[in-house]
């Protein structure tokens with residue numbers, strides 16, 4: 001037996017430590033003696049009973065096991081299998097609002113382009129071709145923007161076509177509309193409803209806060225219109241996801257206010273309702289994770305989450321939160337990929353039918369990895385293969401890192417934080433996540449800092 | 450523009466060359482000049498007309514400077530290995546066999562006898578359906594083998610019937626094959642399997658007198674006539690036949706005699722009968738690759754081409770242009786959706802390791818689930834030819850992809866090694882053979 005290379009040891013107070021196994025997602029509280037035994041591979045000091053537990057939970061592994069292969073296998077399996085094909089379509093890059101954070105990034109996206117019907121036709125053909133080529137059983141369609149409902153006819157055109165096509169082929173179909181909510185009239189919703197499964201809204205905090213961030217070109221806030229839209233969608237049985245941003249100044253009471261407003265429109269206890277809290281991040285955040293500033297902000301934000309979750313739970317929103325380890329919106333989602341977008345079978349399509357491997361750069365031609373031609377087939381650039389085959393198991397800094405199964409090497413599109421001269425500080429970020437998660441899950445244990 | 454990493458140059462007569470690209474399968478003939486241009490690192494495309502540049506690029510013989518062809522290979526290779534499109538299961542129905550071929554017993558002290566019981570048959574059906582559902586595969590192929598699978602015909606038929614009707618209702622394409630020694634294929638048996646089995650693979654060891662010394666019933670009687678009798682029965686039932694000819698140093702000179710006999714029986718005219726030469730191996734005949742050889746490693750690069758040529762003379766095409774492994778995988782079990790299940794319900798990833806407990810990757814429990822999934826599976830799957838230095842730099846990487854993992858295990862005690870055995874030179878010979886058989890009128894190959 002030997003210690004797992006994916007054991008992460010975090011000191012909690014003077015004498016105790018947490019060991020978290022990043023591959024198995026298991027954690028254990030140990031005293032300093034046990035910690036030394038595991039860290040230094042002095043296993044003769046451990047009694048047989050403990051030994052069994054440690055092996056069973058993956059803290060210790062067989063001598064001849066190279067866990068890197070386990071990781072590599074899971075990583076590749078996640079990345080290359082295409083049982084699901086997913087398409088994020090941006091029918092337009094323009095938006096009827098002028099939220100500051102959308103413009104405050106370094107990417108300078110020109111926001112005036114929209115698709116035309118012909119391109120939309122090519123895009124639907126591409127989707128069908130690609131699903132066939134991938135031999136997928138399930139198709140996920142995302143309508144995204146800009147504000148997709150500025151082109152609601154295109155949204156309907158694409159969603160209707162794909163929905164009917166999947167039905168005729170016996171494929172599973174799931175589609176989500178991400179909207180700022182300001183253009184969702186009853187009429188538009190009724191037209192779209194048969195072809196979409198879910199609507200995704202974002203709130204920037206309580207009314208006052210939200211209106212400072214999300215306003216029409218003239219400056220009028222969007223909160224009340226957004227609430228109307230959520231309420232309207234909420235009356236149907238559609239899936240609803242509400243993302244609530246955590247801003248620098250949002251406090252506990254503010255979230256209670258938002259939840260109160262959502263309760264007033266009947267969302268509390270509504271089935272198929274998903275609520276999650278997210279720190280506001282610039283659109284190009286993934287590109288800057290390696291900066292110290294970003295790290296500081298992230299560390300601070302992580303701390304806030306458990307309190308918010310607890311409050312939401314106390315107010316009766318427990319069923320809408322999905323924050324257990326392994327769940328999508330938790331601190332430890334246990335994916336084997338750095339990003340859900342960099343996956344075989346996942347495509348981001350801009351209004352000019354260019355293809356991207358990432359939504360945050362959609363619309364910026366130099367980041368495009370291919371394009372859709374008239375006949376609905378893709379022409380890939382070499383950069384597509386470079387991006388998709390990039391693997392943290394090849395990166396010198398990451399391939400032996402204990403945090404690899406949690407971090408997965410970070411975004412391969414951005415410059416790697418692992419190559420920073422002072423080493424990778426993402427480890428600190430993940431340690432914080434682990435501790436915060438555990439503190440939330442086992443509140444009776446007392447932690448140091 | 451630069452010349453592809455995967456161009457193989459073959460000298461023909463009169464200063465002509467054939468250039469074969471192992472990634473795209475494109476084959477072109479070139480003169481010294483063009484060869485020189487393509488062979489250089491920095492292709493002087495200004496020396497070619499734009500039409501030509503276009504064509505060469507389409508065929509993958511030249512690529513843009515920014516293209517990393519290994520990335521392209523990696524993408525295709527991994528996409529194929531992890532594709533959920535085709536699920537394949539080989540099922541060892543029974544370890545029993547009604548023959549006693551000497552090479553099957555070499556080095557074995559006990560003869561395994563286990564057959565799949567009815568309960569296990571049910572479990573296996575459940576397990577396969579579960580896997581296909583889970584991965585959403587569109588095609589399911591099944592190979593029944595043994596021992597001699599026809600000694601467990603009831604179990605086999607139960608599996609075939611259940612799976613084909615399930616596939617039918619779920620819109621999954623279903624194909625199945627039987628790997629048999631052929632001696633139990635009577636008219637009655639063929640009637641039973643007819644409509645359920647698409648192909649049957651039979652094995653011959655040489656011409657009658659030679660075959661009958663090796664492939665014998667327990668009483669020592671030869672099996673050649675019995676096997677050949679079954680072929681027309683199978684063909685009448687619409688089942689295609691794959692004749693696998695086992696080649697060893699000893700029988701090589703005799704194969705012409707076998708081919709003659711097969712031709713006389715009219716088998717060369719029937720498109721439903723395919724012949725292929727397979728170096729005699731110690732273990733299981735279910736492996737479709739050229740693995741587990743027991744003839745001298747250096748000699749098959751001469752032997753196999755001789756046999757292909759002999760076969761061709763009698764009308765049997767036995768070798769083809771090399772194909773990239775992401776189109777036709779070299780190892781049937783390299784794919785994440787392929788497994789072998791034996792009579793005990795143990796699951797393996799390699800046909801040559803079936804029955805070796807320490808190499809099993811999972812087992813099937815009473816609920817028909819794959820449980821006790823072992824790290825062996827990860828190790829087998831994580832094998833990556835691009836991480837092996839010689840494969841990284843090898844022009845045959847796309848067609849070979851590192852060769853047989855089992856053979857690497859034998860020689861390196863790990864899957865993480867290369868197995869060039871049937872690639873480095875044999876691939877070259879295959880291309881030669883292909884050119885010779887297809888373009889013999891136009892070109893003479895320099896030996």
Ligand code: SF4
Nearest residue numbers: 286339341358411413
């Ligand atoms: S590809 Fe990179 S930048 Fe884009 S969303 Fe993923 S992690 Fe972020």
Ligand code: SF4
Nearest residue numbers: 398401407409418424
């Ligand atoms: S980016 Fe940093 S934390 Fe992540 S795997 Fe690489 S070295 Fe480890």
Ligand code: SF4
Nearest residue numbers: 740780799800853855
């Ligand atoms: S590893 Fe080799 S012997 Fe085993 S199944 Fe694959 S090709 Fe055949």
Ligand code: SF4
Nearest residue numbers: 840843849867868869
């Ligand atoms: S195993 Fe040998 S022939 Fe095959 S790719 Fe590797 S080096 Fe080339």
